[in-house]
Amino acid sequence: MGRPPKITPAKAAFLIVVKERGKEITYRDLATSDYVKELGIPEVHYTTIHKAVKRLPPSLVEATMRIFGERVSKDGMDCV
Secondary structure (H helix, E strand, O other), rough: OOOOOOOOOHHHHHHHHHHHHHOOOOHHHHOOOOOHHHHOOOOOOOOHHHHHHHOOOOHHHHHHHHHHHHHHHHHOOOOO
């Protein structure tokens, strides 16, 4: 019931990786970034991204960060 979520868990996990990668991007900046446009999320408010990220289970965020880190560094990584 209700409207469908604007941000799926997979997209939210990707966005938190982008946000945490540089440690300098805010949710406001993320909402207007090219990453959001590439994901096909039209005109999203930054609080929507923040709420979607907060709803993610920690295990999904950890797995996403690990996969991203391994693809970037080519070495196995432990994500904490």
